[in-house]
Amino acid sequence: MTLASESYSIEAEQGGRGSLLLRYAAPQAFYPLAGKMMPWFGALAALFAVAGLYVGFFVAPTDAQQGEAYRVIFIHVPAAWMSMFLYVIMASWAALGLVLNTRLSGMMASALAPTGAMFTFLALWTGALWGKPTWGTWWVWDARLTSELILLFLYIGFIALTNAIDDPRRADRAGAVLAIVGVINIPIIYFSVQWWNTLHQGASVSLTRAPSMAATMLTGMLLMALAAWMYSIAAALWRVRSIILERERDAEWIQGRRGQE
């Protein structure tokens, strides 16, 4: 019996004995569940995106100060929110994996990281494109943007570390320690960069001063944020399915699938 299928038996036992939650903690059980949930989250993402973009471009009015340039916020702000949110979720899954020693938790953390990094990059890119027409330069050492940049480094560090370690279990656990240390640092980093920013530039340069929010603008942003959230879940579920197949390749349930095809 291979190690993979041994652990499966233990997790399935625990699952059978008890709660719904534990039953799906086994990669074998989670695989089909993720497959069923994926399309729903994808559809929700598309729906919210259409609604959000409609509100953002056809309902929300022109901004008095920034003209049409402000419409970048409908992608910039949700991307920034997701980049931070996903890091916290990723670190939570990782911590769970360390504490409960479940394999799926580590897989979920690894599944979330690339999407989080993508949103961080997007937040930076759209931030620059928002900054150029409003403040005149492509990059501003604004507290938020600078913190986003450091957040991107933290994501890249997590991905680099987990990719560099060959043993998946060790990779997951090392990534978990790193993610937890990162999550503790994020508020400290943000606070430090805030302080640094006000010292060096004064309050005048700040992308965080969004246009005065008409209710429709806020609605558009929230809809897009929901779209980003649904998308992230769908992407993470898709990715974790691949990770499960990659890691559990010796397990009997996968061999069984092979046989059926």
Next chain:
Amino acid sequence: MFDGVRFAVARDLRLSFRRRGDVLNYVVFFVIVVTLFPLGVGADPNLLRSMAAGIVWVAALLAAMLSLQRLFASDYADGTLEQMMISAQPLGAIVVGKVVSHWLVSGLPLTLLAPVMGLQFDLTQEAIAVLTVSLLIGTPVLSLIGGVGAALTLGVRGGGVLLALLVLPLYVPVLIFGAGAAAQVLIGMSAAPHLSLLGAFLAISLAVAPWATCAALRVAYD
């Protein structure tokens, strides 16, 4: 527990002493990096004076990156680390001892050199004093946080650069307040808030870093 700390400090210092040349290299690297900046940005004294604290601090970060690889690598390679992990001494004590010893041969020499660097940049006496104090409080934090990175990347491909990638973002707050302290003094304001924050970072890292380092070491051995 303090026996463990003392043992680790004494052992690592003895080992470092045997390779005095290596230790000196980090100091030389630090001086070279500091010297490179004026060569890169021009010799305008006002510009250099305003940049001095930042330059010295960045050079200290980079020197820390290089020296951190030594922290666990040789003990990992010859099996001593494994022995330490199963010994009666709490792993945390040994980790703290190794980090202290690392600071004694890397952070401390840099701190002692800071006044000389400060003179190169024509800093005022007060600024030099604050820069030195900021390094004194801040470099131990670099060693503590760096220990986590060193433990995470034990025996991993791409070790050195990967370590830098992981740890440098975490160093940002220390850099901001460390360099900021001397910069404050140059514009006539008090550096006390910066230095107290650095002290707070030191306290936090003393509490959190050894735990994280031990967790990372155990991950490497499971």
Next chain:
Amino acid sequence: MNWGSLDSFLAMGGYGLYVWGSYAVAALCIAAELWLLARRARRAERTQ
């Protein structure tokens, strides 16, 4: 409705480059991620 014509919609009050530059890159990133996910899933299914 905010826009008189398709032209004014695309122009975005002169800021078209920035607004569409943002959304285009966003669309590109999402498309790239989805493509990479599909490719990874295909590979994972195949290699046994």
